[in-house]
Amino acid sequence: MSRRLTHIVTQDEDGVRVDAVLRHALGLTGSVIRRIKWLDDGILLDGQKTFPNVLVAAGQVLDVAVDDPQRKPNILPAPGPLDVVFEDDHLVVVNKQAGILVHPVVPEQTDTLGNFLLWHYQVTGQRDTLFHPVHRLDRGTTGLLAVAKHPSAQTALKNQLHTEDFRREYLAITVGTPSPLAGTVNAPIAHAPDSPIAHRVDPNGLRAVTHYKTLRAGPLSLVSLLLETGRTHQIRVHLAHIGCPIFGDFLYGTEDPRISRPALHSHALTLRHPVTHAVTTFTQPLPEDMKVLLG
Numbered sequence: 249m250s251r252r253l254t255h256i257v258t259q260d261e262d263g264v265r266v267d268a269v270l271r272h273a274l275g276l277t278g279s280v281i282r283r284i285k286w287l288d289d290g291i292l293l294d295g296q297k298t299f300p301n302v303l304v305a306a307g308q309v310l311d312v313a314v315d316d317p318q319r320k321p322n323i324l325p326a327p328g329p330l331d332v333v334f335e336d337d338h339l340v341v342v343n344k345q346a347g348i349l350v351h352p353v354v355p356e357q358t359d360t361l362g363n364f365l366l367w368h369y370q371v372t373g374q375r376d377t378l379f380h381p382v383h384r385l386d387r388g389t390t391g392l393l394a395v396a397k398h399p400s401a402q403t404a405l406k407n408q409l410h411t412e413d414f415r416r417e418y419l420a421i422t423v424g425t426p427s428p429l430a431g432t433v434n435a436p437i438a439h440a441p442d443s444p445i446a447h448r449v450d451p452n453g454l455r456a457v458t459h460y461k462t463l464r465a466g467p468l469s470l471v472s473l474l475l476e477t478g479r480t481h482q483i484r485v486h487l488a489h490i491g492c493p494i495f496g497d498f499l500y501g502t503e504d505p506r507i508s509r510p511a512l513h514s515h516a517l518t519l520r521h522p523v524t525h526a527v528t529t530f531t532q533p534l535p536e537d538m539k540v541l542l543g
Contacts, residue, residue: 251315251337251398253523257308266291267300269310275404275522276312283399284313314400315376323351323379325366326358332368333392333530338401338523340365343532344393346509350384365395382406383416383478390535391418391514396522404522410477413520413527418473418483419534421511421541422492423501425469429462433486437479446499447481449489454479458486468495468541472515484510495541511538 255273257264270276270291281300284290291298292311304310331343342361344350349360357363362379369377380402382394396402408414438453440446447453457476464470469492473483484500487493493501497510518529534542 251313253312253314253400255310257304257306257310259306261304262306263303265300266293266298266302266304266310269304270300270312274310274312274400275407276314276400277403280314280399280403287313289313314398323360323362323366324358325370326363327367328359328364330361330364330368333532334528338397339405339521340395340397341517341530342393342395344385344390344514346388346390346535346537349387350381350393351379361393361395383409385514386481386484386510386512388509389418389512389514391532392416392517392530393514394517394519401522405519408520410475413518415516415518416475416514417516418475419463419513419515419538420471420473420483420487421495421538422469422471422487423495424467424492425465426460426462426471426487426490426492429465431460433458433460433490435486435489437482437485447479447485449485456482456486458483460487464542470542483512506541507537509537511541513538 253274257269261269267281270281285300288297290313293302293304294308329345332340333343334341344361351362352360365379377397380396380399382396382402382405385393394405396405434457435449436451436453437447437456438450440448455477456479459474459476461472462469463472475482484494484497488500495511496504496507513534516529516531520527
């Protein structure tokens with residue numbers, strides 16, 4: 249399978265270089281353009297091979313390859329639990345289960361979402377498709393995650409992060425009730441100096457903003473959260489910072505035998521499709537282990 253993007257040169261683009269059109273009209277990065285220009289069919293202009301410095305004319309058709317030119321050996325296909333919510337030639341949205349890493353931390357690891365997706369691509373005839381994650385979820389976090397199928401789509405989606413085009417809503421069960429019931433936590437986050445994995449609120453850290461709203465108040469509260477930034481462990485750190493750690497969070501709260509992970513779920517994901525530009529919202533309800541905590 250060969251994925252390609254096409255664009256008809258507009259009047260405003262008449263006399264513009266090929267690479268400029270590819271950047272602005274198709275969202276290709278300089279690194280992608282440099283890669284595909286060496287392929288025999290990497291960049292075609294009216295069906296003929298062309299190069300980035302060629303000037304185009306209105307009405308001409310640009311046709312570019314967007315697949316990875318060769319498979320990288322750093323992630324191996326492996327079967328595993330995979331819940332595909334949406335899939336087309338450019339994008340896949342999955343509902344991640346608890347306990348699964350998104351990306352291998354060492355080359356030989358084969359029990360991550362990356363491995364499972366490559367296996368899925370292999371058995372569905374998409375052998376040239378590599379793993380291009382757009383964002384990540386912690387091992388214990390469940391829910392929606394977007395993964396691109398080629399570098400161009402990955403770049404387009406990553407450019408949407410922390411904009412109105414790419415919105416992530418999480419649901420968390422917290423210990424206690426936030427006060428006020430709705431608000432914004434604007435507190436910079438940095439690595440905790442005494443831990444290899446933990447982070448903390450630190451005035452010298454990176455900007456981190458989380459908007460929250462309490463949906464159900466009680467000893468265990470259900471809280472909706474929207475991310476304005478995407479720092480490591482941001483929701484977990486911010487909720488602990490305001491005195492309402494996520495239930496079951498071993499790192500920023502207290503473990504509890506009623507759940508084997510922090511009670512955090514990626515509930516809704518809105519994005520602009522990297523090729524069609526259609527805006528779509530995906531949702532996934534609370535998983536069972538969080539439902540039972542609320543009674």
